[in-house]
Amino acid sequence: MTSGDPDAFGSPYRLLSTAVTPRPIAWVSSRGPAGENLAPYSFFNVVAVDPPVVMFAPVATAAAPKDTLTNAVETEAFVVNVVTRDLVEAMNASSATLDSAESEFAYAGVTPVEADRVDAPRVEEATVSFECELYDAHEVGGSTMVLGEVVRAHVDEDVLTAGRIDVDRLETVGRLAGNWYASTDDRFEIERPP
Ligand SMILES: Cc1cc2nc3c(=O)[nH]c(=O)nc-3n(C[C@H](O)[C@H](O)[C@H](O)COP(=O)(O)O)c2cc1C
Numbered sequence: 651m652t653s654g655d656p657d658a659f660g661s662p663y664r665l666l667s668t669a670v671t672p673r674p675i676a677w678v679s680s681r682g683p684a685g686e687n688l689a690p691y692s693f694f695n696v697v698a699v700d701p702p703v704v705m706f707a708p709v710a711t712a713a714a715p716k717d718t719l720t721n722a723v724e725t726e727a728f729v730v731n732v733v734t735r736d737l738v739e740a741m742n743a744s745s746a747t748l749d750s751a752e753s754e755f756a757y758a759g760v761t762p763v764e765a766d767r768v769d770a771p772r773v774e775e776a777t778v779s780f781e782c783e784l785y786d787a788h789e790v791g792g793s794t795m796v797l798g799e800v801v802r803a804h805v806d807e808d809v810l811t812a813g814r815i816d817v818d819r820l821e822t823v824g825r826l827a828g829n830w831y832a833s834t835d836d837r838f839e840i841e842r843p844p
Contacts, residue, residue, distance in 0.1 A: 674695065678691055680771075684750045766781065767781050772804065
């Protein structure tokens, strides 16, 4: 066993982003003054179920704050679209650094549809989307933890069995380190201890 401070294994980013894998990916759509915005965030998870709250975390860069963060705070709204195997190329394309006026929807070749309950677009091609109202935003070091309450969900009927999402039909994708991803192709079941 080799033990050390978090920066002993390359960098804290390298250590955490390779060990905390596969990470779910929030494909976050939002609206800004210049139009629609879409970007992936793998610092993402469920935080609460009553009320249902999810979080994602934009990491500060030397440049201006990420558009998704600015938009989510300004409009108090965003949509988390779930990344499935068929959309992974489009998700990756949408991470390009574009001018604020240029839409990542058009660049990635996906279709914006107006959300029902919040002031944001959702991705029409996504199998699952969650419309979120901003619940809170906390600065944590150089990141901001953006919390959103899920107020409406959209689920493609193709992945439903008896009205519930069927994990055998939903091929979600997780992020590994760098440019590597994992899908749920190799699934297995283990009984949980009492
Ligand atoms: C799979 C994937 C996951 C990402 N996760 C994050 C993340 O959790 N936090 C972050 O700040 N950037 C993350 N990025 C980078 C952002 O997507 C990228 O900076 C993007 O241009 C931000 O767009 P925006 O300014 O429109 O919000 C990720 C990129 C990819 C491809």
